[in-house]
Amino acid sequence: MIMQIGSINLMLLQALKDSSKYGLEIVKYVSDATNGAIDVKQPSLYSGLNRLEKRGLISSYWKDSEIGGRRHYYTITELGLTQLKLHSTQIQSIMSGVIPEEDDDEEDEELQEETLVAEQENDETQHTEAELDADYNEEIAESN
Numbered sequence: 321m322i323m324q325i326g327s328i329n330l331m332l333l334q335a336l337k338d339s340s341k342y343g344l345e346i347v348k349y350v351s352d353a354t355n356g357a358i359d360v361k362q363p364s365l366y367s368g369l370n371r372l373e374k375r376g377l378i379s380s381y382w383k384d385s386e387i388g389g390r391r392h393y394y395t396i397t398e399l400g401l402t403q404l405k406l407h408s409t410q411i412q413s414i415m416s417g418v419i420p421e422e423d424d425d426e427e428d429e430e431l432q433e434e435t436l437v438a439e440q441e442n443d444e445t446q447h448t449e450a451e452l453d454a455d456y457n458e459e460i461a462e463s464n
Contacts, residue, residue: 332368340394354414
């Protein structure tokens with residue numbers, strides 16, 4: 321079964337085709353593979369990787385870095401490789417600089433939806449904090 325996968329997400333899968341990579345390596349791969357035509361920003365990168373992982377197309381793990389600290393590595397799964405093969409024509413178009421517009425619109429809609437949910441959660445948190453502040457101020461006023 322062919323899944324609907326946007327252009328950026330296909331490039332992320334393509335970046336992982338031959339080896340596991342961490343975020344900066346993926347960004348560099350996409351930029352190099354498209355001769356700088358696609359510059360993946362961090363929010364797009366990590367929301368794309370998150371979507372791919374939820375769909376079972378990639379997996380991830382943490383690994384110690386040679387320079388200290390830990391890095392989050394991503395690996396393509398068998399399902400991801402299958403989808404990559406099924407979308408080979410689209411990938412060739414992307415790598416040659418022709419990006420189908422409908423794919424970008426789909427990713428934009430997903431990103432807008434994720435942003436809206438995050439904003440709503442933030443609004444709810446702020447509302448709760450405001451209520452707590454009001455309750456606290458009331459208690460102080462009553463105790464005086």
